[in-house]
Amino acid sequence: GAGVSQSPSNKVTEKGKDVELRCDPISGHTALYWYRQSLGQGLEFLIYFQGNSAPDKSGLPSDRFSAERTGGSVSTLTIQRTQQEDSAVYLCASSLDRSGYTFGSGTRLTVV
Amino acid sequence: GENVEQHPSTLSVQEGDSAVIKCTYSDSASNYFPWYKQELGKGPQLIIDIRSNVGEKKDQRIAVTLNKTAKHFSLHITETQPEDSAVYFCAATYSGYSTLTFGKGTMLLVSP
Numbered sequence: 001g002a003g004v005s006q007s008p009s010n011k012v013t014e015k016g017k018d019v020e021l022r023c024d025p026i027s028g029h030t031a032l033y034w035y036r037q038s039l040g041q042g043l044e045f046l047i048y049f050q051g052n053s054a055p056d057k058s059g060l061p062s063d064r065f066s067a068e069r070t071g072g073s074v075s076t077l078t079i080q081r082t083q084q085e086d087s088a089v090y091l092c093a094s095s096l097d098r099s100g101y102t103f104g105s106g107t108r109l110t111v112v
Numbered sequence: 113g114e115n116v117e118q119h120p121s122t123l124s125v126q127e128g129d130s131a132v133i134k135c136t137y138s139d140s141a142s143n144y145f146p147w148y149k150q151e152l153g154k155g156p157q158l159i160i161d162i163r164s165n166v167g168e169k170k171d172q173r174i175a176v177t178l179n180k181t182a183k184h185f186s187l188h189i190t191e192t193q194p195e196d197s198a199v200y201f202c203a204a205t206y207s208g209y210s211t212l213t214f215g216k217g218t219m220l221l222v223s224p
Contacts, residue, residue, distance in 0.1 A: 035214075045213070093155075101148075
C-alpha cells in the first residue's frame with residue numbers, strides 16, 4: 001500500500017485479556033519496527049524485524065509481549081494478560097534501509 | 113546505548129517568529145539524525161534529516177545543524193505558521209545499528 005497501515009486504530013480491553021495489534025508495512029520495505037508511545041512521553045523502542053527475523057527484541061518490556069512477522073510483510077504484536085500500564089499508543093514503522101522510517105498512525109490501546 | 117536529550121519540552125511562538133529545538137546525544141558513533149513531526153492522532157512524519165558528514169541542511173523554512181564535537185543538533189523553523197503546531201521529535205542512530213533512539217519530544221504551539 002501507499003503507507004503503513006495499522007489496525008485496529010483503537011482498542012479497549014479488560015485487564016488480563018490478550019490483544020493482537022497488526023501492522024501492514026509499505027510493500028518492499030524489509031525493515032519493520034514497533035515503538036510504544038505513552039501519554040506525553042517519547043517513543044520507546046520495542047522490537048525490530050529484518051525480513052522475518054527479529055535481530056533486536058531488546059525493548060520488549062516483559063515476556064507478556066511478543067511479535068512475529070510473516071512473509072516479510074505483515075507483523076503482529078501480541079500482549080498477553082494485559083495490564084493497565086500497557087495502555088499507550090503502539091506505533092509501527094517500516095523502512096527500506098536503516099533510515100527514513102515511515103510510521104503508521106498507531107493503535108491506541110486502553111486497558112480498563 | 114544511545115541517549116538523546118531534547119529541549120525545550122514545550123515552545124510557544126507567535127506566527128512569523130523563528131523556533132529552535134535542541135537535542136544532544138551521547139554516543140559519538142551516531143551518524144544519522146532525523147527529525148519527525150507528529151500531529152494529533154497521527155504517526156510521526158519525517159521532515160528533515162542530516163548525516164554526520166555535513167554540518168547543516170536546509171529545506172525551505174526548516175533547517176538542521178549538527179555539531180559533532182559537542183554532540184548536539186538543532187532544528188530551526190523560520191517564519192512559523194499555525195500549521196507548524198505539532199510535537200517534534202529528534203532521533204539518533206549509527207549506521208551499524210538499526211533502530212532510532214528518540215528524544216522525548218517538543219510541543220510547538222504557533223499562535224496566530
